[in-house]
Amino acid sequence: MANAIEARKLDVGYGSRRQAVKVLSGLDLTVQAGSFLSILGPSGCGKSTLLRVVADLLEPLGGTISVLGETPHAVRSRRDVGFVFQDSTLLPWRTVRDNVRLPLDVGQGRLTRTIDDRTDQLLALMGLAGFGERLPHQLSGGQRQRVAIARALLGQPQLLLMDEPFGALDEITRDRLNDELLALWRRSRATILFVTHSIAEAAYLGERVIVLAANPGRLVKDMDMRPFKQEANRCSREDPAIISAMAELRSALEQAS
Ligand SMILES: Nc1ncnc2c1ncn2[C@@H]1O[C@H](COP(=O)(O)OP(=O)(O)OP(=O)(O)O)[C@@H](O)[C@H]1O
Numbered sequence: 001m002a003n004a005i006e007a008r009k010l011d012v013g014y015g016s017r018r019q020a021v022k023v024l025s026g027l028d029l030t031v032q033a034g035s036f037l038s039i040l041g042p043s044g045c046g047k048s049t050l051l052r053v054v055a056d057l058l059e060p061l062g063g064t065i066s067v068l069g070e071t072p073h074a075v076r077s078r079r080d081v082g083f084v085f086q087d088s089t090l091l092p093w094r095t096v097r098d099n100v101r102l103p104l105d106v107g108q109g110r111l112t113r114t115i116d117d118r119t120d121q122l123l124a125l126m127g128l129a130g131f132g133e134r135l136p137h138q139l140s141g142g143q144r145q146r147v148a149i150a151r152a153l154l155g156q157p158q159l160l161l162m163d164e165p166f167g168a169l170d171e172i173t174r175d176r177l178n179d180e181l182l183a184l185w186r187r188s189r190a191t192i193l194f195v196t197h198s199i200a201e202a203a204y205l206g207e208r209v210i211v212l213a214a215n216p217g218r219l220v221k222d223m224d225m226r227p228f229k230q231e232a233n234r235c236s237r238e239d240p241a242i243i244s245a246m247a248e249l250r251s252a253l254e255q256a257s
């Protein structure tokens with residue numbers, strides 16, 4: 001399978017079909033399977049809305065979208081998509097470990113075969129070893145977000161949708177988790193759609209970066225980052241090539257805002 005996402009003339013909005021407010025208009029987007037796509041754009045341009053359509057949480061108003069070669073609904077039913085929301089919700093009465101394990105309790109199929117140990121491995125990966133028995137209100141905002149990331153990774157989804165997952169973290173932790181995420185992506189070959197407001201983060205993580213503009217939401221820049229990087233999407237944050245790519249993205253973002 002070549003493409004993880006194929007959107008053609010996609011219109012997305014909120015409200016009834018007849019009285020909808022269009023957020024994305026005529027969006028054409030193809031995302032290769034196994035690739036890492038970063039998404040930038042001003043607040044309100046429709047980044048989260050785009051992820052919602054891919055995750056089958058919102059029906060498009062028009063156009064077509066296929067995900068992993070199927071409808072978003074089929075992929076969601078198979079639980080092949082992991083979603084880290086912008087403001088993640090944990091169930092307040094469940095411990096950290098039980099929040100991570102939530103998909104096991106509500107899911108079937110391949111998820112139930114996932115071994116228990118994975119929960120602890122994932123908590124350790126997210127820097128939360130020893131936090132398993134705490135309740136969400138006993139965590140900081142950034143720690144809660146990391147629990148949500150562990151939960152999204154539990155089912156080893158083929159498609160991972162991440163909506164500003166590291167926005168609430170300090171820069172050192174964020175850099176560390178960026179590297180963990182890249183390592184995980186190299187191992188899993190999952191497709192990742194990663195929304196961020198940080199140009200540096202978008203450039204460092206993405207093999208490709210797109211910039212959306214608002215009113216209506218549309219694609220205004222599509223940048224292949226591979227020429228700026230070494231193999232397997234490796235680069236240094238201080239590399240002059242990456243810095244110059246960031247400048248180009250910044251000017252696209254300024255024009256889009
Ligand atoms: N449930 C909803 N009902 C009606 N309008 C909505 C709804 N959710 C979002 N919108 C509107 O759709 C537009 C796009 O919202 P969206 O959340 O996709 O933006 P975004 O690019 O993710 O912004 P941010 O960077 O602030 O998260 C905004 O104008 C927003 O007000």
Ligand SMILES: [Mg+2]
Nearest residue numbers: 047048086163
């Ligand atoms: Mg958003």
